[in-house]
Amino acid sequence: MKKLNEGDNPKQIAEKVSEKYLRKGFKLDFSLESLENEIDKILKNEIPKGRIETGKLVAELTAYLGETICRIFGARWIGIYYASNSGMNFYSCKIEKNDFEFSPSHFFSYYLSNGKEREGSFKDYLYVRDNSEGVLRDFLGGGLIIKIKSAE
Numbered sequence: 001m002k003k004l005n006e007g008d009n010p011k012q013i014a015e016k017v018s019e020k021y022l023r024k025g026f027k028l029d030f031s032l033e034s035l036e037n038e039i040d041k042i043l044k045n046e047i048p049k050g051r052i053e054t055g056k057l058v059a060e061l062t063a064y065l066g067e068t069i070c071r072i073f074g075a076r077w078i079g080i081y082y083a084s085n086s087g088m089n090f091y092s093c094k095i096e097k098n099d100f101e102f103s104p105s106h107f108f109s110y111y112l113s114n115g116k117e118r119e120g121s122f123k124d125y126l127y128v129r130d131n132s133e134g135v136l137r138d139f140l141g142g143g144l145i146i147k148i149k150s151a152e
Contacts (some may be wrong), residue, residue, distance in 0.1 A: 006034060008080070008082055008083050009065055009081070010062075010063040010066055010067060010077055010081040010093070011054075011063075011070075013059070013060070013066045013081070013083050014030075014063040014064045014066070014067035014068070015067075016064055017061070017064045018030065018064065020060075021038070021042065026038045026041060026042055026077075028064060030067065030068045030071050030072075031051065031068070031072075032068075032072055032145075035065065035068055035122070035126060036123050036126060037123075039061065039065070039122040039123075040121050040122045041109055042061070043108075043116070043122060044112060048112065049092050054086075055085070055086040055087065055113065056086070056114050057108070057129075058086035058105055058109055058112060059082070059083055059084070059085075059086040059089060059105075061108045062081070062086065062089050062093065062104045062105040062108060063081065063083075063108075065104040065107075065108075066081075066093070066095045066104040069095050069097075069104070069144075069148065070095065073097055073148050073149075073152070075095045075097035075099070075148065076095070076096055076097075077093070077094075077095060077096075078091060078095070078096045078101070079092045079093045079094045080092045081093045086105060086109070086111075086127035089101060089103070089105040090105050090106065090109055091103075091126055093105060094101075097148050097151045097152070098151040098152070099151060100147055100148060100150075100151035102144065102147070105106070107119070107122065107125045119122045124143075124144065125144055126143050126144050127143040127144075127145055127146065128143050128146045
């Protein structure tokens with residue numbers, strides 16, 4: 001199994017992801033607005049073809065979401081982030097704020113497997129996740145941002 005190294009630094013990967021999508025016209029600037037507005041646009045327009053592309057997109061968005069939450073809310077990465085194996089991130093990569101932990105890859109993994117109809121939009125995940133019909137329906141009980149703010 002690959003160990004954490006410079007290539008697997010989620011902060012560096014998030015910077016590269018931001019640059020990549022800025023070049024494509026998406027405003028990924030590590031702001032709350034970028035999470036609210038741009039992630040759903042990426043999920044709608046950057047449709048992966050096949051398992052490898054899906055895994056790459058999940059790994060990219062995992063790094064970006066996690067690092068954005070860390071910067072905005074003073075959270076921190078825990079566990080191991082794998083740039084080339086997003087399936088491992090589902091179990092090994094988390095963000096922690098005080099006593100609250102979440103896995104930034106979960107939404108993207110479920111969304112790309114089940115679709116928007118079952119999982120809801122990313123903005124829903126941020127604010128009203130319990131209204132979704134998907135696998136994580138009640139997991140956040142009102143949305144990720146509300147949960148993180150309540151951990152402050």
